[in-house]
Amino acid sequence: MNNVQNQSLWRWICVRILTLAIGSVIAIALCMWLRFNLQNMWIIYHMPPAVKTAFLTLRDRPELDPALFHQIMDERWGIWYSVPSIMSADWIMVGVLVLVIIPFIVVLGLYAARPLSAQFINLATAARAVSRGEFTIRAGLVKNAPIELARFTDDFNTMTLQLARYERELHASHVAMAHELRSPLTAAIGRMQGMLDGVFRLEPQQLEMVMKQLQLLSRLTEDLHLLSLADAGQLTLDHNTLNLAELLQERASWLRPQAQACAMVITVTAATPCRYVGDAFRLGQMFTILMENALRYAAEGGYLNVNICPQRGGYEMTFQDNGPGVPADFLPIMFERFTRAESSRGRHSGGSGLGLSIARAIGVAHGGSLVATLPANGGLLITVHLPPN
Structure with missing residues (x-):
């Protein structure tokens, strides 16, 4: 224009x-x-x-x-x-x-x-x-x-670009969703059919394998339901006063056995008590996702540093690992649904590709944001910003 x-x-x-x-x-x-x-x-x-x-x-x-x-x-x-x-x-x-x-x-x-x-x-x-x-x-x-019509035309074309992108993402999301849901369902049905046909013996071990697939299917549907609520602006939050530093320490303690199993050290650093009004369950879920993401993809790096500090009335939290990182062109879509990096960070992935999408949805529901960057010294840095209440 x-x-x-x-x-x-x-x-x-x-x-x-x-x-x-x-x-x-x-x-x-x-x-x-x-x-x-x-x-x-x-x-x-x-x-x-x-x-x-x-x-x-x-x-x-x-x-x-x-x-x-x-x-x-x-x-x-x-x-x-x-x-x-x-x-x-x-x-x-x-x-x-x-x-x-x-x-x-x-x-x-x-x-x-x-x-x-x-x-x-x-x-x-x-x-x-x-x-x-x-x-x-x-x-x-x-x-x-007229300039108003020129701007309107420019905005209209931008809107159609967004609609085209949403349509592509929706189509890709549906395809990925069908694949993710079909995998555990097919595995459970196959195992059950094998027991009915006598290929597998009806024993607790076989039933436990079926149960794991059904639990995975249940978790996928719950995650998709949460994202649907977030997209519709209907994600309900239970606001209470909490200490973000304590919540981070608690989440790190829960994951410490897994971290020790893969020789990874999780360090949480907080300068002062960080009082905040938010949903402790959802924020804890977001912190757990970010820590598990580092455990899953960057364990060989050896550490995950979590820092929290006040900033402009709100709080900024950084989750930095020293793993293999991700390709630079993957950063813009890192928080989209069903996305996995085609690099060493994703070669051992067993997740559904929804975790970071859920983390971002929880952060946005609190009025905040999540941004991923590649530090100069390697690894991945995810910054969470929560605005003042």
């Missing part, structure tokens, strides 16, 4: 209307002036020299001989020239000029309004295509259209 070429809608309309109006008046006045001067020049040119000399003298000072002045006027210009009548030659000339100029005004007005009409047509055509589900359509920007 070129702001230099585009004017505001009010100025755009005013400039064109005033240009047509003033231009029409000037054109009529110019034609009347030309008619008057050409007529006078023609008549004076054809006067006898004596009459011409007398008239030029009396034209400037008619009071010297009013009778002679009016005699010359009546003889040369006609006796009706000075009669105040609507049917006079001047009024007839004005009427003719108006009738002649009206078509030009209409044509010029339509031409001047063309950018406005063309821009609305482009938007209407694109909107009709979007209503049919064609989200790849874009509305073209007409040169010299």
Whole structure:
């Protein structure tokens, strides 16, 4: 969008209307002036020299001989020239000029309004295509259209880009969701069918394997339900006063056996007691997801440092590991559903790809944000910002 070429809608309309109006008046006045001067020049040119000399003298000072002045006027210009009548030659000339100029005004007005009409047509055509589900359509920007329409067109095209992206993500999410749900369901059905057919013996070990798959299926459905509530803005939070530092320490303690099993050290650092009003269960769930993510993908790094500090009335928490990290182009989609990095961070992944999406949804529900970056010294840094209550 070129702001230099585009004017505001009010100025755009005013400039064109005033240009047509003033231009029409000037054109009529110019034609009347030309008619008057050409007529006078023609008549004076054809006067006898004596009459011409007398008239030029009396034209400037008619009071010297009013009778002679009016005699010359009546003889040369006609006796009706000075009669105040609507049917006079001047009024007839004005009427003719108006009738002649009206078509030009209409044509010029339509031409001047063309950018406005063309821009609305482009938007209407694109909107009709979007209503049919064609989200790849874009509305073209007409040169010299008002700046409001140019901005509206730009916003419309941005909206269609977002709709196209949402459609792709929704399709990919449905495909991934079907795959994730089908895997444990297929495994459970296969195991049960094997026991019914006598391939596997009906024993606690076999039933436990089926139960694990069903539990995984149940967890997936619960995670998807939580994300659906978050997307709809219906995720209910139980706000209470809590200490974020204590909550982080508690989550780290719960995961310490798993960390010790893979030789990883989790360190939580908090300068002062961090009072916050939020949902302790959901925030604890978010912290657990972030720590488990490091345990799952960066255990070979050896440590996970968690720091919390007050910032602008809220709190900033960082989760930094020294694992293999992720590709830089994976960072923008890291918190999307069913995404896994195609790197060493994901080669041992056993998760569903929903954990970080849930963590972000919980952070957003508290008015905060989650951002992933790649530190210069390697590993992955996830920063959680919780705004002031």
